[in-house]
Amino acid sequence: MRYEELTIEGRNAVIEAFRSGKTIDRVFILDNCQDGPIMTIKREAKKTDCLIKYVSRERLDQMSETGKHQGVIAYAAAYEYAQVEDMLKLAEERQEPPFLILLDNIEDPHNLGAIIRTANLAGAHGVIIPKNRAVGLTATVARTSAGALNYTPVAKVTNLVKTMDELKKKGMWFVCADMDGTRMYDLNLTGAIGLVIGNEGEGVGRLVKENCDFVASIPMKGNIDSLNASVAAGVLAYEIVRQRII
Known part of the structure; x- marks a missing residue:
């Protein structure tokens, strides 16, 4: 099996990752962000005891690989390639x-x-x-x-x-x-x-x-x-x- 680290960015992508059962190690959320999708992500994270960190926009911008994080970045367990x-x-x-x-x-x-x-x-x-x-x-x-x-x-x-x-x-x-x-x-x-x-x-x-x-x-x-x-x-x-x- 081959593995590759996976950073997940964007609200829908992070919600889908949680709902599909993917193991999320940590999720970084924009400080003071309280809208619907972010609340959904918080709920999903709490169900799995995933670590939530609240960070500034500057920090998210630094971490982002896509430049389109929408206020949330998750670090998933390494992605497993199928056979x-x-x-x-x-x-x-x-x-x-x-x-x-x-x-x-x-x-x-x-x-x-x-x-x-x-x-x-x-x-x-x-x-x-x-x-x-x-x-x-x-x-x-x-x-x-x-x-x-x-x-x-x-x-x-x-x-x-x-x-x-x-x-x-x-x-x-x-x-x-x-x-x-x-x-x-x-x-x-x-x-x-x-x-x-x-x-x-x-x-x-x-x-x-x-x-x-x-x-x-x-x-x-x-x-x-x-x-x-x-x-x-x-x-x-x-x-x-x-x-x-x-």
């Missing part, structure tokens, strides 16, 4: 064909957080990220995921292509997003599937792309040629959802 097997077990428990999202060197924490949020809402069983040349689970990622990080397993793997090969042996198919692909509406994306989203600038790497069974393009009518990585992930994830329900 890919945990995601397959989750799919089995839900009696659903596995649906995983694989990210090829996503470097922007806002994109990673947004994709984890989409993965949760689209019913994906987990997100797989590479160990090198990619963002990990930072405070910005946790905040952008709007609490989804507490519910969606994230695995970190050494080699994305090798992981895909192992999953193919278990019956999974892979589709990646690329402008030169087949229109997503013309592909059969049902069954056990892994959606591969590439780097913000260069897209999916050559080896990863060659290992995909399908290459899907998103129809575009504007004057620019690509979507933000997290938006592309959302569009394709919901095409998979649509095909699963009809």
Whole structure:
């Protein structure tokens, strides 16, 4: 198991972390702040005997990694990365064909957080990220995921292509997003599937792309040629959802 320290910032993110059962070591709250969400955080903290510290805005600003703490910062017990097997077990428990999202060197924490949020809402069983040349689970990622990080397993793997090969042996198919692909509406994306989203600038790497069974393009009518990585992930994830329900 791999662990990473996690700082949680922002009212909703901290409330969700408490409610999901995550172990919070300490919570720092802006002195004299008494509004509804802060009172909720205080109640949740007292239920778990979490240490509450009241501090000045200057102190919170110094501690903040995102610059958007909204008067509260929590230090969680180290985040535990899931194993890919945990995601397959989750799919089995839900009696659903596995649906995983694989990210090829996503470097922007806002994109990673947004994709984890989409993965949760689209019913994906987990997100797989590479160990090198990619963002990990930072405070910005946790905040952008709007609490989804507490519910969606994230695995970190050494080699994305090798992981895909192992999953193919278990019956999974892979589709990646690329402008030169087949229109997503013309592909059969049902069954056990892994959606591969590439780097913000260069897209999916050559080896990863060659290992995909399908290459899907998103129809575009504007004057620019690509979507933000997290938006592309959302569009394709919901095409998979649509095909699963009809």
